[in-house]
Amino acid sequence: MRGTVQAMSPTIKVEELRKAYGELRAVDGVSFDVQAGEFFGILGPNGAGKTTTLEMMEGLRQPDSGSVTLFGESPWPRNPRLLPRIGVQLQASSFFERLTAREQIRTFASLYGVTARKADEWLDVVGLADMAGKRNEDLSGGQQQRLSIACALAHGPDLVFLDEPTSGLDPQARRNLWDVLRDISAQGRTVVLTTHYLDEAESLCDRVAIMDHGRILQSGPPATLIRDLDAPTRIAIESGVITADAARGLAEGLDVSDDGVSLTIATRTPAPVLSALAERDAMRGLSVRGATLEDVFLHLTGREYRA
Amino acid sequence: MTGFVSLSTAMARGFFRDRTAMFFTILFPLMFLVLFGGLFKDAGASRTDILQIGSVPVVDQLPAEAAAGLDQVLAVTRTADRAAALEEVRKGDKAAAIEQVGGELIVHYSAADAVKAATVQGILESLVQQANLAAAGVTTPAVSLHAKPVEDQSLKAIQYMTPGLLGWAIATGATFGAALTLVTWRQKKILRRLRLSPVPVASIIGARVAVSIAIALVQSAIFIGVALLPYFGLQLSDQWWAFIPIMVAGTLAFLSIGLVAGAASKTPEAASAIANLITLPMAFLSGAFFPLDGAPEWLQQVSEFFPLKHLVSSMQDVMVRGESITVTLPDIGILLAFTLVLSAVAALLFRWDDA
Structure with a gap:
């Protein structure tokens, strides 16, 4: 090639x-x-x-x-x-x-x-x-x-x-x-x-x-740029379904934040987190978002992307 | 070649679909023609109105040829009412009233219009002399007088205004056409688009020239057509068609003015303003609207520098003054020289892009 x-x-x-x-x-x-x-x-x-x-x-x-x-x-x-x-x-x-x-x-x-x-x-x-x-x-x-x-x-x-x-x-x-x-x-x-x-x-x-x-x-x-970034996957569920502390206990090395609307878990190994959430039936409002070019831009420039 | 044809077509379509452009290049100047043509319809009439009281053998017995000659300069109305006739002269409605008592030809005139009164007296005096000569048996007088209006002096308003206003319309149309095409095409990035296509620059300019000449021909056809209507009564000379070469040269000259205006401005508004600033005062100072004969000498000399002056005077020469096409050649040369110089300036100022 x-x-x-x-x-x-x-x-x-x-x-x-x-x-x-x-x-x-x-x-x-x-x-x-x-x-x-x-x-x-x-x-x-x-x-x-x-x-x-x-x-x-x-x-x-x-x-x-x-x-x-x-x-x-x-x-x-x-x-x-x-x-x-x-x-x-x-x-x-x-x-x-x-x-x-x-x-x-x-x-x-x-x-x-x-x-x-x-x-x-x-x-x-x-x-x-x-x-x-x-x-x-x-x-x-x-x-x-x-x-x-x-x-x-x-x-x-x-x-x-x-x-x-x-x-x-x-x-x-x-x-x-x-x-x-x-x-x-x-x-x-x-x-x-x-x-x-x-x-x-x-x-x-x-x-x-x-x-x-x-x-x-x-x-x-684009896919290579995103993959090379090795950015965490963001798993979000509705806020209040489980507490932030409970979420941190789901797996090792999780970065958890709760803004009152969504609880977001950032991880590089999403599979165990998702199955743990499924076990607890805590998947209301679930969304899974991988890294995008936006993250690549943020990583490259150190600032948010503004068109 | 296909580029030239399709660009001309695109440009012509854009123009004939633009109501504003149509109004200002065709209808607006035409309105002036209709307005002035109607207002000054009789202003240039060279015939002087007089009244004839009763029988006046000196006039009545003129040979047919002489009567026709007289008819060109005097409009004689016959009347029997002496008192009414004198009253009309007193009020200034008629220039004079004539009557013959035996061997005496009496001219009643009012001093109000001395020029007309003198004209009438002069003409009648010559009639009397002729009659005397005839009575004395001189059939072929050594000197005879033919009253004949001089075309130039008696140029009726419509005769003067048709070429004048047409010249102005052509100048305006060509200047605005070139200026606005250049600015709008640059602003809308059409020039940039054309630059990216293999079309030669000559085709782009050629298309604009072709469309402007076509528009000038349409303007001429409409103007002459309207002026020829019996109401306006334009009388074209034999070689009237000889205005076409000078018209083309004039179109080129004003296209080059428009190109300079367009190259120098960034917005259509600025281009319009510059084009107006050039063409409108020039129209007044070039005798397009009214003759410059009464203008100061220096102004008449200044007007020689205006292309419109050359366009208008040459068009008048061939369209209504009965001159031949050769008379226009110097003006054509001047207009073409003007075109060359201004096109060179426009080429220097030319930009494909705004930035």
């Missing part, structure tokens, strides 16, 4: 990328590779430098130093050989004014010489076939996001950049969009996504890079 990865040159190669705006070092020495077909997430709070990194990868900004290569070529300055191979998702408002969904996607497709018929198929893919005759001003936020993703994909790019695709959407619309993104990835495209939603990165990405203050703190598959 490792051998094959090394034999192929990566789709994206980012080396020691830096970009400063005045005093602010927005991107401060970022390096990573993205392999063909990978779903790669750049995760971090607002202002971490995700978008600047992405824009340098897209060729919209010139790095102060360091290099980006896509398919072995530099995207800066505007590289016409590269442009047909990459798709960039616009923000929700980035549409031509007063055009219908169908007209938008046909316009974008034709810039790449893609026929109207092929463009229309993308409306189906993102579930907007019914909305084809509506102007973008009349679409909901989620529909606009899906349309903008369709517009980014209309020319069938190998590499897709998505900048905060689900920001500002309600939870239902977010989940719908996740399905669309999974399909795109399943078609074999390489996808790079920035997000400040930890659950989004965890759910979608093969590999994530956690970014803060312009640097990558850690990167790897």
Whole structure:
């Protein structure tokens, strides 16, 4: 496995990328590779430098130093050989004014010489076939996001950049969009996504890079990052079912806390605790929560994750 | 090429679906035309109204050709009521009343409008002379007088205003079109999106130029169509279509102004303000609304620096003054030079992105 990865040159190669705006070092020495077909997430709070990194990868900004290569070529300055191979998702408002969904996607497709018929198929893919005759001003936020993703994909790019695709959407619309993104990835495209939603990165990405203050703190598959954290599992039951002291007696080395609503037991060996609770029939309101990327972030930065 | 076509289509659709833009580029200038055209309908009329009391052989017996000539400058109403006729002149409703008593042609005039009175007297004097010559047996006089209105002096309001207001409408449409497209597309990140597509920059600019010229043609068709209505009575010269090249050159010049305004501003509001600040005073100072003949000399010289002045005066030349297309060539050259310089400035100021 490792051998094959090394034999192929990566789709994206980012080396020691830096970009400063005045005093602010927005991107401060970022390096990573993205392999063909990978779903790669750049995760971090607002202002971490995700978008600047992405824009340098897209060729919209010139790095102060360091290099980006896509398919072995530099995207800066505007590289016409590269442009047909990459798709960039616009923000929700980035549409031509007063055009219908169908007209938008046909316009974008034709810039790449893609026929109207092929463009229309993308409306189906993102579930907007019914909305084809509506102007973008009349679409909901989620529909606009899906349309903008369709517009980014209309020319069938190998590499897709998505900048905060689900920001500002309600939870239902977010989940719908996740399905669309999974399909795109399943078609074999390489996808790079920035997000400040930890659950989004965890759910979608093969590999994530956690970014803060312009640097990558850690990167790897979400499951590996969480596992490597070796964080305790949190078992919570309704407060008052058993006392905190009784809970401490359930097994060795338990960390118990009771906030009056829930009694939480943190442990690295949840199985004996759960069976002990079951024996005592003390499982009212039970929830078991493993570590998440949030815990990873907390561990890496020493502070709570705030999007 | 497909990029150019689809961008033009997208832009044209966006424009023709934008009621505000339609109003300000087409309906608003048209309102001025209808308003001024109606208000000053008779203001430029060159015929002077006079009354003729009873029979006046000097006038009545004019040969047909001379009568037609006279008809161009004098509107003669016949009446039998001498007292009423004199009263009308006294009140200033008519410039003069004429009557003939034997060999004497009497002109009753009011000193209230000395210019008109003098006009009438001059014309009638020439008639009397002609009659005398004829009586003396001179059939081919050495010198004869033909009363003929000079097209320029008698330019009726609508003749003057159609090219003037059309020029202003084209200038406004092109300036705002370019400025707002540039700012909105930058603000909405459409420019960024286009930069990420393989479409050449020339196609983006070409699309804007094509759409603006199309809009200018639509404006021209509507303006000329309305002005030609019998109510307004626009009379086009033979080579009126020669305004098209100057119109295209004018559109380009104002597009470049709009590009500079758009490149220099961050918001559509700022771009609109700058575009207004440029086009509106220029319209007044370039003779688009009213002639500059009475303006101070220095102002007339300043107006030579305004592209609108060249656009409007050349359009007037070919549309209503009967000049040929060659007259517009210097103005076309000036407008194109203007376009080159301002486009270069716009290119220097151009940014794909806000940040």
